[in-house]
Amino acid sequence: MQGFKYLCVLASMFSLHCHATERIFLFNNADHITSALQKKQPLLGRMDVQQHNYLLALNTFATQYTGQSLEFHQEQISETQHSHTITQKYHNIPIWDQDLVVLTDNNGVVEQVYGDIIVNIEKDIPHIAEVKAQQLEDALAAVIAQFPAERPRTFKRKHAEEVIYIDDQGKARHAAKVSFFTDFHSAPYQPQRILTFVDLTSNEVITQADVLQKIVHEGGSGPSGNDKVSRQDYKQADYVSYPPKTFVVSMQANGQQTNCLFDAKNVETRNYNHSTAQISVPYSYDCSNSTRNDYKEYHGARSALNDAHHFGQTASLMFEAYLGQKPYFDKKIIQNVHYGLNMDQAFYESGEVYFGDGDYLFYPMVSLDVVAHEIAHGFTEEYGSNTPKSMLTGQARAINEAFSDMAGEAAEFFYSGVNDWKSNHETFRLGDALRYFKTPTLDGNSIDHIDDYDDSITSHHGAGVSNKAFYYLSTAELANEPSPWNTKYSFILFANANKNCWTSNSTYLTAADCVMRQASSINDRLRQDGVSKQDGSQWQTSELKNHVRKAFSQVGIKLTVNQGLESELNFDRKFLSFDFKNLTRKDGQHISAENSEGWQWEWNFGDGSATNSAFEISHSYNAAGKYDVSLKATDPSGQSDTYTLPIDVYADYCSAQGVNHSKYYLSSVTLNDYINESTSSNYSDYSSNVIDIKDGKALNITLVAAPHPDTKDKTKNFYVWLDRNNDGLFHKTEELALFGSNKTQLSGDISLSGELNQTYRIRTMVSFGIVKSACGDISWGEIEDYTVKLIENNDPVEMKIAANQGVNQINFVNNTVDDRVKRWQWQFGDGATSSKMSPSHAYAKSGSYAVSVKAYDRFNKEIGSWNKQVPFSTTITPLFTPRVSGNTVFVNTDQSVMPAGSTVEWQFGDGATSLVQNTQHTYQNDGEYTITLTIRHEDGEQALSKAVKIGQSSFTPEVSFTVTELSDGTFEVTFNNTTSKPDNAARNPDVTLVWNFGDGTTLTQHGDFGQDTQHIYQSAGAFSASLSISYDKPWWDDWGDRVTGTKNMLITLESAQPVEYCTAAGLTDYEHIANVTFNQDGPFDNNQQAGVVNPNNPIKLYATQNNTYRIEAGYAGSEAFAENYHVWIDLNGDGQFGNGDWRNDKSELLIMDFDQTNQDYGKGYVEGEFSIPSNQLSQPVTTTRMRILQYYGFSRVNSIDPCSDYSSAATSGSGEIEDYLVEIYKN
Known part of the structure; x- marks a missing residue:
């Protein structure tokens, strides 16, 4: 049965080795490096992972792999800790997004390693071709060309660089990293920061994403001074307070008047005035008589410029006061206010922050927490670490968003000494707040526990996990224990983790571990601030780490301090009944019931029942609910620690x-x-x-x-x-x-x-x-x-195993379905073994092998077996492609198929040989040589020979052609000859061009190499045409011999067929397109019927003006749902939308609109304007097809297949798809 997959309990796993690049995990595994080196290099046997020379060992380990190296960046040093950021490189090209961070103490003892070391890249990329600047520029231009030009668009901060990219399958790729910012000049806006990786060998786009850190339908909250939150006017005298309670301007006098500039205190604020065109100067106003700025009241805010400037300065001061550095070091913060027209977004992009004026969801997005949030994205991405880190994928992106939320709360605490623990409360129009810290799930979308994360969780909603831990730490809600923590110290802790050991691929667990290990920096800060315990003693680092551990336990992240007393509990459950487990540790050692003499325990179940002093305990609750369970552990010396865990108790399965x-x-x-x-x-x-x-x-x-x-x-x-x-x-x-x-x-x-x-x-x-x-x-x-x-089941396991011959290996496919099996033991008949469920094995030679596998249950009892005599045969296929550069030829065996244990021999045709798989050879003389590759194995040998020319330049004309079918049935073919003068041509080369058109006619030309021509073919058919060009060499080169080169072309001429468009089918059970109007044409209504709606009454559209549209929806019920609308027009008349590549070519996607008011619901219509790019039109009037796709969804969809069948699993959806005939006037 097609269309299903097994998860979790269907025990069918395969071991696939698709690529050679490997990843070695170093988190909690630092000693892997030294143990591996000791096996290979006994002289390094004394190398101790606990010594500072671990960095040397790491470098030695990396450089044993061909072409690989490490670059060590400047250490960040605190009083007790060093952080080493390491960039991995291959042939001196950085491996993107794979930095390592090593934490050591003052003695060089390794505390932790974050990141993975990448090895064996040479097996994926055996040779690195030289990349010139022009190739990078071409890659950048090709990516930019993909973006629709139907409306004026701006491109900024364009950049391309050479990198090694590890793709989603784990394969290393030699790539160009292309990035730029783009947006339309006018509404509707779509700001994007595009990050694209292009394979430099195949020119394939590996991956492309919009990585703009922005708030879309969930970002920002409004400042005081809007219709939701009132605020007193700023007063000039409030400048003297700290932090200032008013914005700060710079004043300039020119003899006529005094101007106040929004450029002071590390912040420059600009007024985009509802546009996206580049603004490069700060906002200014005449303040000759008063520093009061009344500009301007808009969309419910009294002055977004004033508030943005003030809160930007406040956020900058907070970073300085808390972290000892400005957010972007010596670079001031550039703020762009009133960006775009009614834009429900705020975002950070390449050192600048942008604030929209809001629309349906938000007031102008310039509240203190929103401003600090966006500024913090720049700190995370570019300015807070030794090297920039993106944090744009997976859990790392949620952590990135969470840190920016934390910065918003830190700015509030710095400004007023209190927190509302709400994200975007002040600017959110549709409710109290957009997100919450104490209870993230209040917004209906965010998660607050690591177990609730999956790949479908958005970055903003995934931020709830880290935000909740931050809240618990900052508010000291840790079993009522004394604690020095507040928002200030918590933010410093997380910011130091961001700086010192978060990586582009951080997970919730690794990021939390990194946070905990920064506790020593807080210990230093507490002493500087004079914060101590009630008895005057100093807080110990282990105590602070324990607080952090408990805060993260609230969201399901388990950390261990391994120092001091750590109370901890866990449980097994079934509805109202719980079996609580005691996991308490002392100096990293678990306390068991047997060694707990002298210890005291106090269990509190959070339901008002009596406490219990047992080591472990079972407890039944009387009712479902949320309870805080705590375990207080007291060691024989009297030291105690309390661990509290919130649990949800259910009386039955969820409804x-x-x-x-x-x-x-x-x-x-x-x-x-x-x-x-x-x-x-x-x-x-x-x-x-x-x-x-x-x-x-x-x-x-x-x-x-x-x-x-x-x-x-x-x-x-x-x-x-x-x-x-x-x-x-x-x-x-x-x-x-x-x-x-x-x-x-x-x-x-x-x-x-x-x-x-x-x-x-x-x-x-x-x-x-x-x-x-x-x-x-x-x-x-x-x-x-x-x-x-x-x-009970006493039957042996029903083994379902197949042995499939692969290329020089046997693939054992184990489809056994029996959850009793917990362990597999394979014997391959040649001494090799495996414990994988479905292993692959490469035998040394052909033959028949007795293979067996045994299955064991959780009691290590054998419960099944399988035995078979498996035939195996080797395959030897020599294959290579020689590459000539000057007098040197480069060869390798990458294309060959060789069994393990094979040897190779290269014979270069001049007496030279080599036994190296990947090698090169330089010839002493020009000529034609035969290169032979011989692969030898005990099962036999195979050889392949290829000829190469050394030092003999070949010449081939460069020519292309285009075909136009004429009205009389003939075909006009235009030949575009781009041949340039060869380097070995004489000064006056006497050039002759001979065109053979393949229909019995020829044409001879003299003079230039690059002459074009046209030819009329009288009928359709296939014609073998050619262009031969002859020229003289200089007299000193072979006495002026004549060179002739020929380019052959197959020209296939066919009469144009009627354009047939791909079929598309909607699903109209719940919504449909009620009617559409374009310009003055309409409304059209097809009553949900198939076919072109208006076959005899085309809609008129114009490339010289903006065209208007209105699309109204109909519904099965009374509620209007949220709908996406995409409109494609076949501008070039090729019968395809997106020129056959709709995913990457959006040049014919002219409208992307989204009707949403809240969650699942919308207004019931969309309307607006769009333009048509005239450069896509070849005729004064183009009659073509327009396709409108309606697609239900509670979020904006950027890609909908114009050939969708909504009833199909591949393109499932709900809504109607309609086709219209349009006439487009170019002039």
């Missing part, structure tokens, strides 16, 4: 229901031999019918969707969750057992192994949309619950 289920519901569910048939329901509980399944044995599941007439041909999403650990919860990814998309049903096998005679809950679901959780409401679909019970 779930389908809100609309009449058309999408399960008609039957099959679990092995059990079949349950049902009718439509939002939720059905069949868990009382217990189904016995054998421990570990495959459970076959089939879900069948009801064949409702309206939805039987629509693609549906099927889900099966299994509570494998029987804790009463469905983990959204780890316990998603089956998932697939299909129009009718899903079938698959899962396996479960655990405690016998226990019951386990299964939740099944069918849905129209994508579902991320087993809990809550789904818009269209149904949920059903079932129960299975594990019974």
Whole structure:
């Protein structure tokens, strides 16, 4: 059955080695380097990971790989800690985004290593071709050319550089890193900071992303002085306070008047006045009589310029006061206010911050926390570390956003001494705040626990994890223990981590570990500030680390201090019943019940019940709810530590229901031999019918969707969750057992192994949309619950294994489905072994091998085996492509197929040989030589020979052609001859050009090398045409011999066929396009029928003016949903939208509009203006096709396939797609 995949419990894993580049993890694994070197270089045996020469060992380890090197940057030194940032390079080209950070103490002892070391790059990139500046410029120009030019657009800060890029598959690529900022000159704006990587060998675009740090539909909050939050006017006298309570200007007198400039205190603020055109001067006003600036009240804000300038200065002062440096060192902060027209965004880009005036979601986005947030992005990306780091992907991007949120709260604390712990409260129009620190989930989208993260979580919503930890640390809500922490010290801690050991690929765990290790810097700061304990003693670094550990535990991140007393707890659960575990440590050693004599324990379950002094304890709650459970540990000396963990207690499995289920519901569910048939329901509980399944044995599941007439041909999403650990919860990814998309049903096998005679809950679901959780409401679909019970299984494991001959290896594919298996033991018959589930093995020679594998359960008992005599044969295929440069030829065996243990021999045709796989040879004389590669193996040998010319230049004309079909049925072919004079041509070379058109006619020309011509072909057909050019060499070169070069061309002429466009199909069950109007044409209404809406009444559009549009939606119910609208026009008439590459070529995508008021809902229409690029039009009047795509979604979609079938899993969606005939007038 197509369209499903197994997750978690379907035990089918493959070991794939697609690329040679490897990644060695060093986090919590620092001694890997020295142990590896000791094996290879015994003289380094005395090298100790705990000594400062670890950096030398790291460098030695890296440089043993061909072409690889490390560049060590300046250390950042505190009183007790050193940070070493290391850039990895290959052939002196930096490996992008793969910096390492090594933390050491004052004695050089390694504390931690962040990042991975990349090795074996030479296997992916054996040779590095020289890259000239022009090639980088060409790559930059090619990327820029992809961006639509239908409206005037600006490009700034264009840059291209040579890098090594590790792609998503782990392969190293020799690439150009291209970056620039772009935006339209007028509304609707779309600011983007484009980061693209282009393969310098194939010119393929490896990856491209908009990495602008901006706030879209969730950023910013408004300053005081708008309609939501009132504020008293700034007063000139308030300049004397610290921090100043008013903005600071510089004053300039010119003899006529005095001008006040928004350029002071490290901040320059500019007025973009609702445009995106470059502004390079600060805002200024006449202050001859008063420093009062009343400009200007707009969109509910009294003066966005005043507030932005003031809060920018406040944020800069905060960085100086807290970190001892300005945010961007000696570079002042450039702020651009009133950017664009009614833009709901604020963002940072290349040293400058931009603030929109808001629209539906926001007031002008210049509140203190928003301004500090955007400034902090620059600190993170460019100015806070030894080397710039992007933090633009995965969890790193969420950490990046969280740090900027923290900077907003730090600026508030610096300014007023208090925090509201709300992100974007003041400028958010639609509610109290956009995001929250104490309870991030209040916004309905953010997460506050590491277990809730997946790749679909946006950066802003993923910030909740770090933000909540920051809140708990700053507010000292740590089991009511004394603590010196506040917002100031917490921000300094996180900022030092940002500077010293966060990387572009940081995860929640590695970033938190780095934060904890900065506690010594806070210890120093506390002493400088005179902050001590109540008894006058100083805070110890281990105590501060323990506070940090507890703060991160609130969000599921487990850290260990390994010094002092660390109380800690964990638990097993099932609804109201909990078994609490004691994980307390003393100086890194776990305390067990057996060695806990003299210790005291106090458990508090947070429900008002009596405390308990047991080492470990079980507890049952009376009701569901949220409880703070704490464990206070007191060691025999009387030292104590309390650890508190919030837990959610549930009385039953989470509720779930389908809100609309009449058309999408399960008609039957099959679990092995059990079949349950049902009718439509939002939720059905069949868990009382217990189904016995054998421990570990495959459970076959089939879900069948009801064949409702309206939805039987629509693609549906099927889900099966299994509570494998029987804790009463469905983990959204780890316990998603089956998932697939299909129009009718899903079938698959899962396996479960655990405690016998226990019951386990299964939740099944069918849905129209994508579902991320087993809990809550789904818009269209149904949920059903079932129960299975594990019974004893004494049957051996049913082994499903295939041995497939690959290229010089056997691939063992293990499709065994039995969750009892916890370990595999392979014997390959040649002495080699493996413990992987599905290994691959390369044998030394051809033959037949006795292969066996045994399966073991969790008790290490053998429960299954497989034996087979496996035939293996080697493949030897020599293949190479010689590359000639001057008199030197470069060869390698990269294209060859060789079994392990092969040897090679190169014979260069002049008596020279080589036994090296990748080598080069320089010839002493010009001539033609035969190069032979011989590959030898004990199974045989194979050879391949190729000829090369050395020192003999070859000449071929350069010519291309274009074809135009004429009205009389003939074809005009224009030949574009771009041949230039060769270096070996005489001063007067007597050039002769002979054109052979392949239809019996020829043309001879004399004079220049690059002469063009045209030719009329009388009929369609294929013609072998050629251009031969002859010229003289100088007399001193072979006595002026004549050189002739020929370029052959196959010209295929075909009569134009009627343009056929790809078909597209919408899904109009819930919304459709009601009518459209363009300029004065319309409204058009096709009543949801297929075909071109207006075949006899084309819409008139103009390239010389802005065209207006209005698209109205219709709905099945009364509510208007959020809809994306994309409009494509086939401007060049080739029958394709996007010239056959719609993902990368958006030149024919003329409208991208999004109707959204809040979450799932919209106004019910979009309207605006668009322009048509005249350079895309070849005729004065072009009659062509326009396609409008309506696409439901609660977020903006940047790419919709113009050939979508919304009922297909590949391009699923909801909405209508309509085609229109248009006439476009060029002039």
